[in-house]
Amino acid sequence: MTSGPEGSDGVEDLVVACDVGGTAIKAGLVDACGSVRHDDGLPTPVVAGDGAATADAVLAEVVRITARLRESAAERDARVVALGVIVPGLVDAEAGLARYSENLGWRDVPFVRRLARATGLPVGFDHDVRAAGAAEQRLGAGRGRRDVAFVPVGTGISASLVLDGRPYAGGGWAGEIGHLDAGSGLPCPCGGTGCLETVASASAIRRRYEERTGRAVSGAVDVAARLERGDPDARAVWDAAIDALAASLTGLAAIAAPELVLIGGGLSGAGDALLAPLRRALDARLTLQRRPELRLAGLGDRAGLLGAALLAWERVGVRVAEPEPHTSRPDAHRTPAADPAT
Template identity: 45%
Template sequence: MLPPSPSGATTEVVAAVDVGGTRIKAALVDRSYTVLAQTTTPTPADIGADIGGAVAATVKALLESVPPGQAAQLVGCGVVVPGLVDEEDGIGIYSSNLGWRDLDIRAQVESFLGLPAVVGHDVRAGLLAESRLGAAGGHRQVLFMPLGTGIAGALLLDGSVVSGDGWAGELGHVVIDPSGPPCPCGQRGCLEVLASAGAIERIYRSQSHERLSAEDIAARAEAGESLASSVWAGAVRALGQAIVMTVTLTGVDLVLVGGGLSQSGEVLLRPLRDDVAGRLTFQRPPTIQRAGLGDRAGSLGAACLIWDSL
């Protein structure tokens, strides 16, 4: 149990916690989604053994960082995690990054905080936040595509984020080239091994023996270096194929590109728009743009989930 929040002229807030493979990003968020405090801390190695304790420590640090003039009354906690999530029962079914199976996250967090908690999926929650507070406002059919070390996906269809019993959105493992390189998932030629930041770095290194970040490769592509341009163009083609497939199957009309790779901005988006436009025939052309909330989408999504439930 945390000590009770001070009473008096207080603002009700929720703690919104995004537990990632390397960092925990957290915020105190009031009902109008103003962020009163936020922190980023390393994810403890044993997070699976004590997620309640880790979240409680994060929340305590958040509360302590509220400026003295502002009194915040904590009323609940939203936690979002990667992997396979049972949102209804608050269970982390499986995360390869975080190393848990069937972890009752909600029960542990509620027991540590003594407050209601909800558990969601990081990318789906991020899309929910983008649709309420970010770049997807007013859209009802959206693909949210964070491109980083891996590639994730989430779909907003007919105005609702699709869960698929927790299984929806594995865009990174849609097979783009059945004869492509093997993917750790067991398939070959998944989008993730062709177009993630990690893939771009690996492919460039395998041909140049030079270890560069995806950001540097983007800069060299922009400057016209031939190998960088060709590696970048290959990733763009794979992303274009995946987007057109998703548009054809689901009718999304907005594609929000997020994650580290989206920081390349127009170096990525311009050729991607051209590639997609060249593939579409009868389909409704989607707008392709950067996501709006950056790496705070997940924690703001956690705030949406817990406020919705209170």
């Protein structure tokens, strides 16, 4: 692995990455190989019932964290060349806007403009799950692959797509497989019927098991653990989830043809109890579609932070760990257009 790029003065370049979540802001200094050099973070400053005030407080914290991380970069003879920030909800990355977040309550917050003005840095900005998917493709379990779907299964389900090496956003709307009809026949809060999330999200698996048995469980992974003990209710709930996931991934294979599907989120904690039957169910459904390899995601809750770092690097012309077509070349390199030496 190469070291990060250096300016002509020999000072190493780093970026500040911020993953703004519903409960915490994770931040760090990240080099051009995708290594986190220094961690920081704090609880997300939520102003109850006031999305605009929450946005102001979050932006102020990101500016403060950035200043702090710039100081720690200077202490190690490095400098910060860009800032990358990711947020949940609906995001218009091209316009630099956080359109809407149900958890944080904000609407149309110009993150990029406000952070660029306050920090003087180039700002990369995107949706949290999309950025995490890009990080999995470049630095995690999808390293070296160009067509990757990252599918976090937690309270909800979505697919973050990297197609031909580039994140595909569809204006922020792509990959919402959680609200495609997967055949459950159940009503969904979105207004649809049979949505994948009604049976296969980690929350749905837990809820359906509890409703069926009257027994409390700690989560979907706990339901998976009961399969080994021959619990027929766990089996019924689990099989329905696997079947719906396989149906949705079949649609994904037909439309986007990922070579690799990475399952992340809380449900991935079930490991082989999830992957083995899902592989079988998917195999049984696929006919002439490209058969995606199925794996667990590799970066865990670091994926977002690293995704934010990739966005920051991209703003200054560095594509970290980009795979070449048909080869795997994990080293960081500058794109020729951005390299003043070429």
